[in-house]
Amino acid sequence: MKKVIVTGGCGFIGSHTVVELQQKGYTVVIADDLSNSTPSVVENIGRITGEKPILEIVDLSDRTACLRFFKVHSDADAVIHFAAAKAVGESVSKPLHYYRNNIGSLLNVLDAMERSSCRTFVFSSSCTVYGQPDHLPVTEQTPRKPACSPYGNTKQVCEDVLADLVASCRTDKGKGGALSGASWKILSLRYFNPIGAHPSALIGELPNGEPNNLMPYITQTAAGIRPLLKVFGNDYPTPDGTPVRDYIHVCDLAEAHVKAMEYMQENGFEGMDCFNLGTGRGYSVLEVIGSFERVTGIKLAYEIAGRRDGDIAQIWADAGKAERLLGWKARRTLDEMTLSAWKWQENLQKKI
Ligand code: WQD
Numbered sequence: 224m225k226k227v228i229v230t231g232g233c234g235f236i237g238s239h240t241v242v243e244l245q246q247k248g249y250t251v252v253i254a255d256d257l258s259n260s261t262p263s264v265v266e267n268i269g270r271i272t273g274e275k276p277i278l279e280i281v282d283l284s285d286r287t288a289c290l291r292f293f294k295v296h297s298d299a300d301a302v303i304h305f306a307a308a309k310a311v312g313e314s315v316s317k318p319l320h321y322y323r324n325n326i327g328s329l330l331n332v333l334d335a336m337e338r339s340s341c342r343t344f345v346f347s348s349s350c351t352v353y354g355q356p357d358h359l360p361v362t363e364q365t366p367r368k369p370a371c372s373p374y375g376n377t378k379q380v381c382e383d384v385l386a387d388l389v390a391s392c393r394t395d396k397g398k399g400g401a402l403s404g405a406s407w408k409i410l411s412l413r414y415f416n417p418i419g420a421h422p423s424a425l426i427g428e429l430p431n432g433e434p435n436n437l438m439p440y441i442t443q444t445a446a447g448i449r450p451l452l453k454v455f456g457n458d459y460p461t462p463d464g465t466p467v468r469d470y471i472h473v474c475d476l477a478e479a480h481v482k483a484m485e486y487m488q489e490n491g492f493e494g495m496d497c498f499n500l501g502t503g504r505g506y507s508v509l510e511v512i513g514s515f516e517r518v519t520g521i522k523l524a525y526e527i528a529g530r531r532d533g534d535i536a537q538i539w540a541d542a543g544k545a546e547r548l549l550g551w552k553a554r555r556t557l558d559e560m561t562l563s564a565w566k567w568q569e570n571l572q573k574k575i
Pocket of ligand 1: 309310311348349350351414415416417435436437438440452453454455456466467468508531534
């Protein structure tokens with residue numbers, strides 16, 4: 224297997240996955256509408272790996288454009304699908320955009336793949352499908368909960384679309400009918416909280432406008448771009464009162480995608496499965512701030528504010544299944560995550 228299509232490959236997790244794929248010898252074609260990224264990401268991937276991936280600017284929610292793109296690249300061996308809108312808060316104010324874009328793009332990509340011979344598909348999902356779990360850590364058997372945001376619901380609906388697609392092939396096979404194409408190989412990867420940046424500091428998280436997520440808000444506050452960080456609530460049922468999340472280095476996450484894709488090519492895997500991609504350890508907001516201050520020597524300006532709507536108190540993964548089946552385990556520490564995020568922010572400042 225040599226050629227991989229990465230949709231949303233100019234994004235935060237997508238760009239780090241493209242680097243990992245290229246460094247493992249794969250040829251990568253990126254399909255990205257650049258709605259939340261810039262072409263400079265392709266230049267910087269080239270500086271890291273020595274080879275610029277092919278970038279095709281395409282809106283995958285536009286069915287005609289999507290089918291045209293996949294017809295040109297019908298020789299791909301696998302697709303890793305990151306392309307989606309992902310701001311939880313924005314999804315509450317723009318639900319139609321999120322359903323049309325996130326679900327529409329997936330349907331178009333799957334339609335296009337059915338017209339090719341490519342049936343290996345990695346889906347970028349999220350731990351938001353679990354809502355606030357009743358028991359921790361969460362395993363892949365932990366029941367999904369009604370999503371607390373349209374964004375989270377699009378991830379659940381997309382997982383259901385994929386499961387129904389796989390079931391339809393099984394049914395097809397059961398009736399002795401000719402398969403509607405070779406059997407699908409699909410993995411849904413449920414990310415916890417990806418943070419940090421590539422050690423080169425040439426790629427990293429680049430939110431449009433005011434960041435929603437904690438880590439870029441911390442680095443922009445430390446850089447003087449934001450006056451201070453608001454810590455959304457310290458009255459949660461957690462050790463220090465601030466919410467707990469399973470933060471995972473984006474490079475660990477990128478490595479997991481390559482392992483997942485290769486896993487489907489071996490062992491005669493068919494059908495669909497899902498994996499939690501976390502470290503198995505939760506950290507509170509104050510612990511993340513503490514790590515940042517320790518590794519950078521910067522005293523961060525922050526204040527305790529009210530809770531943010533939609534936030535859950537705590538979640539962290541049981542990542543044992545990915546270790547057992549994929550041979551993957553997150554290995555970078557919280558300090559490596561926060562320091563790499565700061566190095567990336569410093570490099571961004573140099574370009575301004
Ligand atoms: C983390 C903690 C906030 C900003 C994200 C993605 C979601 C999914 C899971 C991939 C929370 C607190 C934040 C700030 C704060 N990932 N915070 N002040 O909400 O866990 O979800 O990871 O699919 O898509 O959005 O991440 O970074 O927004 O928040 O106190 O200015 O930091 O309350 O406790 P979240 P986050």
